[in-house]
Amino acid sequence: MSPKTLITGASSGIGAVYADRLARRGHDLVLVARDQARLDTLARDLHARTGIAVEVLRADLTDDADIARVADRLREDGDISMLINNAGAGLGGLVADQQASDIARLIALNTTAVTLLAHAAATRFSRQGSGTIVTIGSVVGLVPEFANTVYGATKAFVLFLSQGLSVELAPRGVRVQAVLPAATRTELWDRAGADLSGLPPMMEAADLVDAALAGLDAGEAVTIPALGDAGLWDAYQKAREAMLPEFANTRPAARYLG
Ligand SMILES: NC(=O)c1ccc[n+]([C@@H]2O[C@H](COP(=O)([O-])OP(=O)(O)OC[C@H]3O[C@@H](n4cnc5c(N)ncnc54)[C@H](OP(=O)(O)O)[C@@H]3O)[C@@H](O)[C@H]2O)c1
Numbered sequence: 001m002s003p004k005t006l007i008t009g010a011s012s013g014i015g016a017v018y019a020d021r022l023a024r025r026g027h028d029l030v031l032v033a034r035d036q037a038r039l040d041t042l043a044r045d046l047h048a049r050t051g052i053a054v055e056v057l058r059a060d061l062t063d064d065a066d067i068a069r070v071a072d073r074l075r076e077d078g079d080i081s082m083l084i085n086n087a088g089a090g091l092g093g094l095v096a097d098q099q100a101s102d103i104a105r106l107i108a109l110n111t112t113a114v115t116l117l118a119h120a121a122a123t124r125f126s127r128q129g130s131g132t133i134v135t136i137g138s139v140v141g142l143v144p145e146f147a148n149t150v151y152g153a154t155k156a157f158v159l160f161l162s163q164g165l166s167v168e169l170a171p172r173g174v175r176v177q178a179v180l181p182a183a184t185r186t187e188l189w190d191r192a193g194a195d196l197s198g199l200p201p202m203m204e205a206a207d208l209v210d211a212a213l214a215g216l217d218a219g220e221a222v223t224i225p226a227l228g229d230a231g232l233w234d235a236y237q238k239a240r241e242a243m244l245p246e247f248a249n250t251r252p253a254a255r256y257l258g
Pocket residue numbers: 008009010011012013014015032033034035036038059060061062086087088089090109136137138139180181182183184185186187188189191
């Protein structure tokens with residue numbers, strides 16, 4: 001039987017490229033996003049080109065009932081063996097100039113939905129002893145200096161979530177990968193209200209996804225396609241791990257003692 005993958009945010013950008021690449025790998029697909037017409041067109045095209053079965057599941061992943069519907073599907077459809085937790089958005093401006101309602105919506109989409117869908121997949125995959133959860137973070141989650149603070153915080157959350165799930169689920173036979181794109185040419189920038197004349201040079205979404213899938217095939221828990229020297233990430237992890245024994249100290253450090 002063909003593997004089946006559920007992709008959120010499949011109607012454009014990185015998610016649409018995942019749909020194309022996984023269809024070419026013979027995966028049946030469940031495509032999730034808000035734009036039904038776009039998803040229907042993509043589904044017809046993928047089926048015509050590759051012969052895979054494609055289903056469209058329209059959902060607004062800032063809406064609790066819609067999140068629950070997609071989570072139920074992940075819990076109940078025993079054929080789905082991979083989740084691409086990709087849907088997300090950006091938010092321009094400094095925190096003090098942003099609207100609270102926009103921040104709440106960003107957090108719902110970029111963290112709440114991602115967590116609840118990962119939870120639903122983790123529950124069933126760990127029971128089955130197999131499955132794969134891929135989550136799209138961002139290098140922005142590593143760089144508070146960018147002053148893209150709430151967006152970066154959601155992506156730092158997603159990285160931690162993915163790394164923690166990897167620790168928890170690897171012994172149960174479930175693969176977990178975080179993908180951290182840097183600037184990638186998609187609609188995200190326009191949707192976030194960025195000044196399109198001042199954008200940085202960008203990676204193509206197709207190159208990003210091909211690299212992410214190569215990282216997945218290589219068994220990476222964290223894939224950063226733009227990072228040329230993988231040793232830099234390993235050194236960053238080692239610096240973090242070097243602190244761990246200190247966290248067992250039961251007395252405050254000497255510099256805090258009067
Ligand atoms: N582009 C970059 O430079 C970059 C860099 C780092 C990380 N990322 C991450 O990559 C992921 C994909 O983004 P992208 O760059 O491919 O941008 P994109 O082209 O704007 O795609 C975003 C996708 O998410 C869906 N989506 C947005 N809001 C939604 C909602 N409320 N409910 C359900 N689906 C929703 C959109 O579909 P509908 O509008 O049809 O709902 C679309 O399919 C995001 O998590 C983003 O943070 C992007």
